[in-house]
Amino acid sequence: MKLCKYEQLRYICPGNGGWGMVRIAMMIPESYELFISPAACGRHGALGAVQHGIKDRLSYYFVDEKDIIEGYDAAVMDAAGQLLERLEARGKKPRVLILFVTCIDDLIGTDNDAVAEELERRYPETYFIFCHMNPITDDRPDSPMVSIHKSIYQLLGRLSDGTGDAGVNCIGNLEQLHPSCEFYRIAELLGLGPVRHIHACETFAGFQEMAKSRCSAVFFATAMPAARLLEASCDQPAIPMYYSYDPERIQEIYCRFAEKTAELTGMSVPDAFYELLKSGRMRLAKKAERVRKKLGGRPVGVDDFACAAPFELAKFLMDCGICVKYIGYREAPGADADVESLIKRQPGLNIISLLDYHMPGTTGRLKEPVDTDLICIGVDLAYVLRARYVADLFFDEGNYGFYGLEVVLDRLEMAAEQEADLQELIEKRGLVV
Numbered sequence: 001m002k003l004c005k006y007e008q009l010r011y012i013c014p015g016n017g018g019w020g021m022v023r024i025a026m027m028i029p030e031s032y033e034l035f036i037s038p039a040a041c042g043r044h045g046a047l048g049a050v051q052h053g054i055k056d057r058l059s060y061y062f063v064d065e066k067d068i069i070e071g072y073d074a075a076v077m078d079a080a081g082q083l084l085e086r087l088e089a090r091g092k093k094p095r096v097l098i099l100f101v102t103c104i105d106d107l108i109g110t111d112n113d114a115v116a117e118e119l120e121r122r123y124p125e126t127y128f129i130f131c132h133m134n135p136i137t138d139d140r141p142d143s144p145m146v147s148i149h150k151s152i153y154q155l156l157g158r159l160s161d162g163t164g165d166a167g168v169n170c171i172g173n174l175e176q177l178h179p180s181c182e183f184y185r186i187a188e189l190l191g192l193g194p195v196r197h198i199h200a201c202e203t204f205a206g207f208q209e210m211a212k213s214r215c216s217a218v219f220f221a222t223a224m225p226a227a228r229l230l231e232a233s234c235d236q237p238a239i240p241m242y243y244s245y246d247p248e249r250i251q252e253i254y255c256r257f258a259e260k261t262a263e264l265t266g267m268s269v270p271d272a273f274y275e276l277l278k279s280g281r282m283r284l285a286k287k288a289e290r291v292r293k294k295l296g297g298r299p300v301g302v303d304d305f306a307c308a309a310p311f312e313l314a315k316f317l318m319d320c321g322i323c324v325k326y327i328g329y330r331e332a333p334g335a336d337a338d339v340e341s342l343i344k345r346q347p348g349l350n351i352i353s354l355l356d357y358h359m360p361g362t363t364g365r366l367k368e369p370v371d372t373d374l375i376c377i378g379v380d381l382a383y384v385l386r387a388r389y390v391a392d393l394f395f396d397e398g399n400y401g402f403y404g405l406e407v408v409l410d411r412l413e414m415a416a417e418q419e420a421d422l423q424e425l426i427e428k429r430g431l432v433v
Contacts, residue, residue: 160211314342389418
């Protein structure tokens with residue numbers, strides 16, 4: 001089955017947003033952001049900053065035709081200087097000034113490194129980093145998500161003082177892993193700690209501590225290039241631990257992690273590690289059986305705004321005996337998704353491209369839900385299908401491993417009991433188009 005990838009005109013559901021580039025860059029504590037762009041490019045980031053309570057850390061420099069024709073190196077340096085002076089007058093002194101440029105900079109060709117170097121010469125107490133946002137590079141090796149992680153974590157190489165500890169960095173997951181996730185206990189059993197994540201760093205000094213960690217656990221492939229930078233600059237081996245929704249694969253990921261860390265620490269993998277994996281799978285199986293009985297054959301939909309791999313999650317739910325009737329996707333899945341086998345397992349399975357520009361006309365004709373008792377995991381598919389029941393899950397939220405699958409089942413069970421207010425869910429998540 002060939003799944004479409006719309007490369008030109010796309011439809012964007014009202015729930016799109018949340019973790020925009022502006023917000024991701026601001027994960028660096030004690031940072032301030034100067035967004036440099038034509039005026040129209042700032043709308044999405046500005047609205048997101050308001051909704052997520054970070055508007056007091058964001059300013060804009062709007063380029064005009066003269067800047068585009070002549071270049072704006074000097075103008076950006078002047079704007080950065082004026083901004084720092086005004087912030088200092090208000091009692092604010094950012095440790096990092098993030099200079100965020102957009103796709104127009106690809107035409108102008110600013111020498112970002114030279115501009116940052118000159119600014120640090122003028123303002124030696126502040127670090128300057130450039131972030132770059134060009135949405136048409138989504139399908140290229142240096143996509144916006146790859147680029148922004150590199151911009152953030154390359155700074156740690158400059159902050160390192162050469163000392164190290166047994167810590168482990170979590171890279172790529174935008175939300176910190178939930179405290180109940182088994183990853184923390186596994187890290188402890190393997191002799192690693194503390195577990196560090198940029199979102200948990202309340203101060204710039206706390207962020208700097210990430211340079212001391214022994215290794216980096218990388219949870220999304222888009223962050224691997226950034227982790228490779230840490231490998232080179234801070235001697236932190238990058239260990240891939242990409243999100244999975246297959247219990248067997250999750251166990252394999254944890255076992256590879258254990259083998260790699262055993263090489264780093266010189267410790268053998270304790271029996272308690274394998275016991276923890278066994279107990280995690282047993283607990284998950286019991287919960288899956290309970291939820292299967294609770295749903296009683298009700299149809300379920302999954303979209304990729306709720307999780308990184310909706311086809312894999314759909315397979316897990318089918319393995320649990322849950323009726324998956326809809327899968328919504330943006331990016332066509334890889335060969336390992338085995339879409340054909342899912343269709344054979346679930347006759348009548350509907351696979352929907354959420355980027356299809358025909359979607360508004362389709363949804364506009366739906367006065368009532370496609371299935372009155374449908375439960376959707378993810379707000380985008382719920383919006384498209386007019387679902388009344390929604391499992392409130394957004395981009396994994398730090399729910400990982402066996403614990404993450406338990407969260408999906410818990411949310412399904414909760415969603416089955418009460419109709420949802422979709423508008424309220426979208427607003428609560430701070431999602432903007």
